[in-house]
Amino acid sequence: MVNALPTIGFCGLGAMGGGMACNLAKEGFPIQGFDVYPPSMDKLVAAGGTSSKSPAEAAKGKEFLILMVVNDKQADSVLFDGGAIEAMDKGKTVMLCSTVPPVYLKTLREHIDSVGRSDLKLLDCPVSGGSIRAAAGTLSIFSSGPDEDLDHADVVLKAMSDPLYRIKGGISMGQVAKMCHQHQAATNIIMASEAMGLAAAVGLNTQEVYDKVCKSIGRSWMFENRGPHMLANDYHTVHSATTIILKDATIVTNHAKSAFFPLPLENMAEQLYIQGCHAGFAKDDDAGLCRMFMPSPTLVGELTTSAATTEGKYGVTVDDIINLMAGVELASTRECMAFAKFVGLDLELLLDIINKGAGASNTYEKTASAMVKAGLVNFKPIADAAEIRDKLEASIKKTEAFHQYLPMSSAALQELNYYL
Template sequence: MVEVKKPRIGFCGLGAMGGGMARHLVSQGFDVVGYDVYPPSVDKFVAAGGKPGKSPADAAIDVEYFIIMVVNSAQTDSVLYDKNDAGISAVEILPAKSTVILCSTTPPDYAKKLRERLRSDIRLLDCPVSGGTIRAANGTLSIFSSGTDEDLDHAHIVLDTIADPLYRIPGGLGMGSVAKMCHQHQAVTNIIMASEIMGLSSVVGLDSQVVYDQIMESTGATWMFGNRVPHMLTNDWATVHSALAIIMKDADIVTSYAKNARIPLPLGNIAEQLYITGTSKGLAKEDDSGLVRLYLPSDKPGLVGDLRGNGQKEVGKEGITIQTVIDILTGFNLAAVAECVHYAERAGMNLYQFRDIIAKGAGNSAIFEIVKPYEAGWTLAKTPEAREIREKLVSIIVPLKPHSLLTRTRKLDLPRHRHWVSHCQWLLLLFSSFILKKFSIIIYIITYSSWLTR
C-alpha cells in the first residue's frame, strides 16, 4: 500500500499548549514548521523533529494549514500581519486555498472580524482548545471547531489528530469561541473557588490533605479542584502549569461578553475581580493555584502545605468542619452551574451539546452530573439538591458570624430572579465581606442561598 504523504503545516505559538500540539503533529508524521518568539520553545520543538521558522511568514511558506496558538487576538494579528525582515507578512505569503486554523482563545466576534480582513482565497476556521498541557501533548484536547462545513471537512485530517473529542459547533464561524467562552465560565469560577476553600480550611486549621481527599469524593468535587489543589499542597507556585494571566484573560472575555449581551453574571464578575487582585500583587506570571495566598495570613503564605498531614480531621476553629467546607463548595458549584447554563443558553449554545462539552472538559463538577441543568425547564427552584444545600448554608452562617445581618435581610422583599441578585443584595454582600474579610465568593454564596430556591 502506498503511504499518503501528510500535508505541510505552519505552527505559530510553541508555548506550553502549542508546543505539545506541534510536537504531537510531528510525531504523527506531519511536516511541521514552527515559530515562537521564545527561542527555547523552538529548540524543544526542533529536538522533537520539527523544523524551525525564523518568523511567522517563514512558517507560512508552502503550507496547506497554518495553525495559530498564541495568547490573544492582538498576538494573532501580529502573527498574520507583522512583516519580517524582508518586509513580508504571513498573510501575504500563505498559499491560495490554504487554511488558517485559529486555536487561540479570543472574543467570539474576533473570528468574524478577521474573516472580513483576511484574503478571500484563504480558508479560516475558529477552533479554540481546552484540556491542558498533557492532553495537548498526546493529541486529546477538546477542540470547539466552527466555520463552513466544507472548510471543516477539509481540515479534518489535522483537527482529528490533535483533538479527542472534536466538537463541531453549529452556527458558523465564531461559535467555537462562544462554546469555549461558555465552558471557561466554569473554569474561571472553579479555579478561584479552589483557592478560597483551601484558604478557609487552612485558616481554621484543618488537615489540608484530608480536606482535599474528602472533597474529591464528595458533591463538592470539580475537575479544577482536583487539578489545582495538589500544587497548593506542595506550595509550588514557581512551576507554571497555567499562569494567572491566562485565566484572567479568559475571565475578561467571559465578563465582557456578558456585559455587552446584558447577561447577569455575579459569580463570574467576582472571580474576575479576584484575578485582578492577584495580578496587582505581582502574581500574573505565576501558576494560578498560587491565588490561595490571597486568603492566607501574610506571614504564612505556605499554610496549606504546612497543614498537610497535621491530623486535624474533625473540627477546626470557629466550629468549621470538613463537612462545612464541602457544603459551601457544593452550594457554590450549584450556583455556578446555574449561572453558566443560563449564560450558555443566552449565548446561543445547544444545551445538550454543551452538557457533553462540560462533562468531558476542565469545567466539569460532581454537582453538574447530579442535577442535570441542561434539561428543558430546569431551575434551581425545582431542584431538591438546591433546597437541601440552602438549609445547610443558612446553618453555616452561625459559625461564620454574619448571621444577624442575614436574619435582618431575609425579611426584605427582594426580587426573585432565577440567576442573579439585586443591588440591595450586592450592598449587603459588600458589607458582609468586611465581616469575613477575605472570602468574597463564600459570603456571596451564603447570602445568596436564602434566595436560591424561592
Template sequence: MTSRTLGVIGLGSMGLGAALSAHRKGVPTWGYDVRPEACAAFAQEGGRVAASPAELATQCDVVLTLVVNAAQTEDVLFGTGAVAEHLKPGSVVVASATVDPSLPPQWAARLRERGVWLIDGPVSGGAAKAAQGQMTVMASGSREAFEAAGDVLQALAGKVYRLGDEPGIGSTVKMVNQHLAGVHIAAAAEAMALGMRAGADPAQLYEVICNSAGMSWMFQNRVPHILAGDYRPLSAVNIFVKDLGIVLDAARQFTMPLPLAAAAHQMYLQAAAAGHGGEDDSAVIKIFPGIELPKGAVA
C-alpha cells in the same frame, strides 16, 4: 496520514504539545515561537522550525495559531507576522486563542478576501492532554474550511467538536468553558484556604474532597500545585484576568448578570495586583490572609 502540512505558531505549553502530537502521527509539521528555547525544544524532537511566521506560512497548508490573546493573533495574521500575505489560496487558519467571539468572524472575512479559510478553534485540556494528542477543539467554520484542514485537527486533538458553520461559535463555547474553569479554580482556592484556616491537614483535605461530592476537575488538578508550593505557571493568574474579562464583557452586551464570574475575576485581579499575575492560576489562594501555605522548592 495526511498530505497536508501543519504549522503551529506559539510553541507554549499547549502549542508545543499539539505540534509534537501531530509530528508523531506523521503529519509534516513546522513550528515557530518568539522564544528560541521553545523552537529548540520542538527541533530536538525532529520538528521543523521556521525563522518567522511568514516563512512558516509559505510551507504550510494549515496554520494553527496558539498565542496568548486576540492582539497577538491579529499581529501574527495581519501585522508583523504577515501570515495572511504568505498563505496560498485554499489554506486554512485555525485560530485557537481565547478571544471575544465577535472577532473570529472579522478575521474570517479578511482571510476570505485572500482565498484563505478560518476555523474558529479554541482548545482546552492543558499541557498534558496537548502532549498526548488528547486536547479538545471547540471548532466552528464553513464546510470549505474543514475540508481544507483535512485530518490535521484529528491528529492533534482527542475530540474535535464541530459546533456550526460560522466563526465565533467556537469562541462562545470556549468562553463558557473559561467561565466555569475560572470560577472552579477560585472556589477550590477559597475552600482550601478555609480548611487550612480551620486547622485541617491540607493533604488529607485534598484526598477527602477528591473522593467526595465537592470535587471538581479543577480542584483535583490545581490543588496539588498548592500542596507542593509550586506556582510555576502552567496557566497563569493573568490568563484568567483576561479570560474572565472576556466573559464579563460579553455578558454586559447581553445584559446578563454573572455574579460568580465577577467575584472570581476580582480574586484574580487581587492576586495579580499583589504581584502573582505571572504565577500559576492556583496562586489565587495567596490572596487569603491568616493561612500558612505549604512551602516548596519553587514558590
C-alpha cells in the same frame, strides 16, 4: 504520494503550541514552525519539524496555518504585520486555536476579506486540556466553521484532539463553547482556593479535607487538580499562571457585559484573580491564590502535618467546606447554563464538554443535566436547591465570628437568594 499528510505552518510554540506542533511532527505531518523565541523552534526541529524566520515563511506553500498565540493582538500581528496572510497560497486554511473573544473571529474574517483574501478558509478551533494533553494529541478541541472546511481539516484536528467537538453556527461558536466552559473553570479555580484557605484558617487537616472533598458533592475537577499544588506549597512551579485564567474570565465577563447579561459570580471570580495579581501572585500558579484566604501568609502545607482534627476552630468541619463548594457550584451552574442558552449554544453538547473537561464538578454534572432534561435554565428542576442554599448559608454563618474572607460563597448565596 497518495494520501500524504497535509503540510502545516505553525505559529506560537509556547507551552501549549510547542506540544501541539511537536505532536504533529511526530505524527508525520510536514510542519514548519515560527516563534519569536528561537529555543522554542529548536524543540520542534528535534521532533522532526523545521523552523522559520518569519510567520510569512511558516505560512508559505502550506495547506494549513495553525495559530496558537496568546491572544487576538498576537494573531493580528502574525497574520498581517508578519505577512502570513499575504504569503499563503490560494484557498488554503487558517486555523486559529488560541482562546480569543468570540467577536474577534468575525473581525478577523472581515479583515482577511478586506485585504483581498476571501479565498482563504478560516476555522475557529480553541482547545482545552493543558500542556500534557497538547503534547499527547489529546486536547479537547471546539471546532467551528463551514462544514466542508472542517471536513477538509479533519485529519489535522483529529491528530491534535480527543475529544474533537464540532460546534454548529459557524466561526465564533467554537470560542463560545470554550467561553462557557471557562465560566466554570474560572469559578471553580478560585473556589478551590477559598475552600482550602478556610480549611487552613480553622486549622483543619488540609490533606484530609482534600481527600474528603474529592469524594463529595463539593468536588470539582479544578479542586482535585489544584489541591495537591496547595498542599505542597507548590506555587512557583507554574502549571497555569493566574494571568491565564484571568484572561479567560475577562473574555467571559466582557462578552456578557456587551450583551447586558448579568454574571455576578463570574465577575466576582475575575475580581479575585485581579486581587491576586494586585497582591503579587500574577505569575505564580493559580493554586497560589489560596494565600489570599488565609489570615496571614500562612502556607497550607505547614498546617497539614500538625493538624489532625476532624473539627476545626469555631466548629468548622469538612462538611462546611463541602457545603460552601456545593453552594458555589450550584449558583455557578445556573449562571453558566443561563448564559450558554443566551448565547445560543447547544446545551446538551455543553453538558458533555464540561463534564469531560476541566470545568467539571459533581454539582454541575447533577444539576446541569437536570436543567437540560427539564428544558429550564433555572433552579426549578433542582429539587434540593433550597436545601443546598440553606447549608451554604449555615456554613458561612459559622465563619462570621472570625471574619473569614468568603467572597465567592457570599456572592453565590446572594445569587441563590435572587434566583431561587
